[in-house]
Amino acid sequence: HxxxxxxxxxxxxxxxxxxxxxxxGAGPALLTCCNVTDGYKVRLxxxxxxxxxxxEWSKSELFLFRAVLAFAVQRKTNNVNYDVSNILVCxxxxxxxxxxxxxxxxxxxxxxPKLVVENAIRENRHxxxxxFLLTDQTLDFVGINxxxxxxxxxxxxxxxxxxxxxxxxxxxxxxxxxxxTFLQKKRAKKPSAxxxxxxxxxxxxxxxxxxxxxxxxxxxxxxxxFTDDDRFTKL
Amino acid sequence: xxWNSRLKMPxxxxxxxxxxxxxxxxxxxxxxxxxxxxxxxxxxxLTCVGFCVGLGxxxxxxxxxxxxxxxAFMIPFLILLVLEGIPLLHLEFAIGxxxxxGSIGVWSSINPYMLGVGIASMCVSLLVSxxxxxxxxxxxxxxxxxxxxxxxxxxxPVNVNRTxxxxxxESSSPVDYFWYRNTLNITSAIDEPGGLQWWMxxxxxxxxxxxxxxxxxxxxxxxxxxxxxxxxPYVVLTIFLIRGLTLKGSISGIKFLFTxxxxxxxxPATWLDAxxxxxxxxxxxxxxxxxxxxxxxVHNNCEQDAVIISIINAFTSIFAAxxxxxxxxxxxxxxxxxxxxxxxxxxxxxxxLPEKSIDDSNYASSLSHLNSxxxxxxxxxxxxxxxxxxFLTEGVEGTGLAFIVFTEAITKMPLAPLWSVLFFIMxxxxxxxxxxxxxxxxxxxxxxxxxxPKSWSKEAISGVTCxxxxxxxxxxxxxxxxxxxxxxxxxxxSIPLLITGFCEMVGVVYVYGIDRFNEDLKFMIGxxxxxxxxxxxxxxxPLIMLVIFLFYFATTISKELFYISWDPESVTFPTLKQKxxxxxxxxxxxxxxxxxxxxxxxAALFRAIWKRYC
Numbered sequence: 126h127x128x129x130x131x132x133x134x135x136x137x138x139x140x141x142x143x144x145x146x147x148x149x150g151a152g153p154a155l156l157t158c159c160n161v162t163d164g165y166k167v168r169l170x171x172x173x174x175x176x177x178x179x180x181e182w183s184k185s186e187l188f189l190f191r192a193v194l195a196f197a198v199q200r201k202t203n204n205v206n207y208d209v210s211n212i213l214v215c216x217x218x219x220x221x222x223x224x225x226x227x228x229x230x231x232x233x234x235x236x237x238p239k240l241v242v243e244n245a246i247r248e249n250r251h252x253x254x255x256x257f258l259l260t261d262q263t264l265d266f267v268g269i270n271x272x273x274x275x276x277x278x279x280x281x282x283x284x285x286x287x288x289x290x291x292x293x294x295x296x297x298x299x300x301x302x303x304x305x306t307f308l309q310k311k312r313a314k315k316p317s318a319x320x321x322x323x324x325x326x327x328x329x330x331x332x333x334x335x336x337x338x339x340x341x342x343x344x345x346x347x348x349x350x351f352t353d354d355d356r357f358t359k360l
Numbered sequence: 361x362x363w364n365s366r367l368k369m370p371x372x373x374x375x376x377x378x379x380x381x382x383x384x385x386x387x388x389x390x391x392x393x394x395x396x397x398x399x400x401x402x403x404x405x406l407t408c409v410g411f412c413v414g415l416g417x418x419x420x421x422x423x424x425x426x427x428x429x430x431x432a433f434m435i436p437f438l439i440l441l442v443l444e445g446i447p448l449l450h451l452e453f454a455i456g457x458x459x460x461x462g463s464i465g466v467w468s469s470i471n472p473y474m475l476g477v478g479i480a481s482m483c484v485s486l487l488v489s490x491x492x493x494x495x496x497x498x499x500x501x502x503x504x505x506x507x508x509x510x511x512x513x514x515x516x517p518v519n520v521n522r523t524x525x526x527x528x529x530e531s532s533s534p535v536d537y538f539w540y541r542n543t544l545n546i547t548s549a550i551d552e553p554g555g556l557q558w559w560m561x562x563x564x565x566x567x568x569x570x571x572x573x574x575x576x577x578x579x580x581x582x583x584x585x586x587x588x589x590x591x592x593p594y595v596v597l598t599i600f601l602i603r604g605l606t607l608k609g610s611i612s613g614i615k616f617l618f619t620x621x622x623x624x625x626x627x628p629a630t631w632l633d634a635x636x637x638x639x640x641x642x643x644x645x646x647x648x649x650x651x652x653x654x655x656x657x658v659h660n661n662c663e664q665d666a667v668i669i670s671i672i673n674a675f676t677s678i679f680a681a682x683x684x685x686x687x688x689x690x691x692x693x694x695x696x697x698x699x700x701x702x703x704x705x706x707x708x709x710x711x712x713l714p715e716k717s718i719d720d721s722n723y724a725s726s727l728s729h730l731n732s733x734x735x736x737x738x739x740x741x742x743x744x745x746x747x748x749x750x751f752l753t754e755g756v757e758g759t760g761l762a763f764i765v766f767t768e769a770i771t772k773m774p775l776a777p778l779w780s781v782l783f784f785i786m787x788x789x790x791x792x793x794x795x796x797x798x799x800x801x802x803x804x805x806x807x808x809x810x811x812x813p814k815s816w817s818k819e820a821i822s823g824v825t826c827x828x829x830x831x832x833x834x835x836x837x838x839x840x841x842x843x844x845x846x847x848x849x850x851x852x853x854s855i856p857l858l859i860t861g862f863c864e865m866v867g868v869v870y871v872y873g874i875d876r877f878n879e880d881l882k883f884m885i886g887x888x889x890x891x892x893x894x895x896x897x898x899x900x901x902p903l904i905m906l907v908i909f910l911f912y913f914a915t916t917i918s919k920e921l922f923y924i925s926w927d928p929e930s931v932t933f934p935t936l937k938q939k940x941x942x943x944x945x946x947x948x949x950x951x952x953x954x955x956x957x958x959x960x961x962x963a964a965l966f967r968a969i970w971k972r973y974c
Contacts, residue, residue: 170705172715218712273518273525284504284559291504292566298573302581306819 163236164226165243166267171221174263182221186257187214191225193256194246198227198237201245206230243269368873377469378459381883388658395460396579398655403583405665407652410590410793411643412673415495415762418790421641422681423757424633426617429624434678436625436634441674444904445638447896448861450666450889452644455868456653457662458880462804463647466654470872476963477867478805480860481647483956485801487852488646490829491845492798493571494836495759496791497563499784501543502763504563506780513538514771532934535768540926543763547839548927550847551942554839564837568830571792575799575822579655582796589789589796594676596786597683600779604686607773613689614682616752628911635908640853641673645860648797651804661885663893684761691769692751699746703727706741759842762787799825843923851949855916856956858909863960865902874898921949 167190172179180186191212199207207230217223227237246253246269254264261271379387398404425433459466464478505512516529516537524530529537540546547554574585604610624630643649653662697720704718707730718726731738754765770779803825806812812821836845868877874897882888924936941949 168709170715219714220708220712221715222709222712273522276518283508284501287504287507288562288566291500292569295566295569295573299569299576302573302576303819306577306817 163239163242164224165239165246165269166222166224168220168222168265168267169257169259170263170265171257171259174259187217187223189256190214193253194225194227197245197249197253198242200249201241247272367870368875369871371471371871371873374470374872374876381880384458384460384658384883396655397657398579399583401660403579403586404652404656405669406586406590407579407582407793407796408649408665408669409672410586411648411652411797412641412669413590413593413676414641414643414790414794415787416637416641417673417677418680418684418787419758419761421637421677422617422684423761424637425681426685426753428627428630428633429621430616431618431620432622432624433630433634436631437638437677438674440631440635440638440904441670443896444635444901445642445644445673446666446670447893447901448639448644448865449642449649449670450663450893451865451868451897452649453653453662453666454877454881454884455872456650457656457658457660457884460654460658462651462654462808463801464805464808466650467867468808470867473964473967474863474867474871475967476960477860477863478647478808479959479963480856480863480956481645481801482805483959484852484856484860485646485648485798485805486829487848487952487956489795489798489802490833491836491848491852492791492795493567493829494564494833494841494845496571496788496795497560497567497837498543498759498763499787499791500567501560501563502767503781503784503788506777506784509777511767511771511776511780512542513767514776528928533768535764535771536934538767539759539763544842545839546842546926548925548929549939550840550843550923550925550945552840556834556838557841560837560841561834564830564833568826568833571795571799572823572826574792575796575803575826576819578803578818578822579652579800582800586793586796589793592789593786596782597680599782601679601683601686603773603779604683604690607686607690609690609693610686611689612693612748613685613687613752616689616749617681617685632908632911635904636854636912639861639905639908640857641677642670643794643797645857645864646797647801647805651800652797659884659886663881663885663889684766687766687769688752691765691772692748692754694769694772695751696746696748699744703743703746706743710737710741802829843925846923847945847948848952852952852956855909855912855953858905858912859957859960862902862905862909865897865905869897869902921946 169182171182188209191209191214194212195207195209198211199205207227211228211230211233212225213228214223214225227242229235229237246266250261250271254260257264398407425437455466459469461469462478463481464475467474467476467478513535516525516534518524519526526537528541532540543560545554545557574582574589653660653665656662700720700723704723707713707718707727708715711730711734727738727743766783767780770776770783773779799822803822806821806825812824835841868874874894878888878894921941922938923941925939927933927937927939930937
């Protein structure tokens, strides 16, 4: 795996690859270039993230990257003084992808272990992303998966609240209708002692086209929709 | 057609069982009848439209349309609508209006031996009510869950260790997971009951409670409710149409739906599906329509009503299909774009090409260039094939359409919770207005059969019925509930209806007598029905019904019955797995389809025996 990558770096003529080691600062630059056991590959998808507002990738942007990474590592290692020169970048491509390694401040030929770098990046991922106006998906550290966001916890699930509201309205409706039926029955039971003034002022109560007097002392109106007419249903 | 009058079966005592024209006129004038009445014509029309227009218009018709040759499907659909749907509808309206009884009353008036037809209608209405309200409960669950951002089905939950996403969700999709796990909590086979799911029980109770509050006093309350439940779906469909047309890819969806393929017309399955769709879509043979039209005044123009409602039903089907396919086109285009973007990303990452060097337009040419230069690497990448047509044909029928495909499309739209709320309110109204008809088809026969004591009020009767149905409906909210629902849907709501519909036509034309029926129509609407009605009632429609029934019966009993299950342990997961039914299910199938169907001859036989020996 390592050999393949090394071969790739130096021999394969892939379109768009600059292939030239780029490192600023002291140290055996050529040796540290493409030393992948302690390095990470980074891919930036600026045009995908920002569309028309995309900025051009330039030397300054790379400088910013190295600075942010130095910041992240410094924070992780309890404020050991890291400088931009400790971040070595190589194999930049037009894709906007490159490899980087982190050297220790005291000894530039010694590299920071992969795990430390990884943890530094994980803890400061949000800061690194914001510096470039990118997200976890568009600023891709190959091999470092983004930690998943914590799921939103609700005290009461929202659906229960809506359910409560709907059921409340429905139950209120049922109670109202049952009460109104009960009151209607009570009113109909009362003998027509006083002529009650209703909407048409005729002095008699009519409901559904049926005069109340015709019902007399029956228990409410008898709805023929629920008739028990024996003629029709006797088997 | 004189020869047909001689085909009438002997029917003694008919005059004693039905009110004569003079009596009807008297009833009408004096308003002395105590039968409930519609407040106005609009209520009646809205109730019938609501009953006919249901979930099938939204999630069955578009699928049939697309799979049977798109625009060409309109031809068999409209032909069969005119030859089968409208005549049957007119028949049911007319007989209900004339005899002024619910379905049991009507059939026992026509001939006491035909009581079985009424009982079959009641049984089917009951079985369908049971499972249909469960679908409404599912709609309510999604509705309740739409009031949050982001929508719960837009992302996978994290697994227990918080190391990654939930496996079941990751291998399928967030919408699939939300439907099968969070909503149904489905087991992998029909014989694993899985226990009652408490959240679904709550939703089922709320569905039955809403139905109860609307049906509590019969048409007095449903007549008010339909002002909302029958009109709101059209409003929402229009909103969705406007929204859909502004989305990318909607036109490709509509094109896909309506592109005609005239070869499909030579396929008999197309005509059968069209006939079946017309029949079920009109909610015929449930008994609800007969009941509703019996509350009309005697001189109501039922012929006009039948034609208007049929046209509205057909228009709604086509309108809903268009709306659904704009959204499906959008979703398919999104998926296609995502698929393509994924492939492009893989390619530019592999070859370190600058961003935007490969985009949608030059993808094919770039891929072929790279493939010719580096074939080994390309084959190792395992790029996905992105085909827009595949995405357009995916799972676009039934509950899959509403709860998986459409919900996924909604998550991709801006302001997703709003669209979700609107969509599920629309489905809820469509389902609820159909339930009014189903419940009417259950309650009124129960009165006629004197199952309840006379002293019980309307409220109590509807309350008890809703409670009993809710309790029986608990079958459908257990783990395997979805499989039971599919079972009920395939067998309770299909063959018995076809038999009942056929018997209705034969009963009215040959037992009641077409001549008498023509006279009745002349009395009611002022003119004798013309040659179109005569020919369809006597010959064409019964023939079509018979053909559809025979085909359905033949295909059902000849093949082995399967159901598709969600089985995380199967090799083909997440594709649904086909499993054969266990043996004891066949007994249930026989009960579901057989009992209502056999009630038709059974009641006649029972009466004959009872008369002989009593």
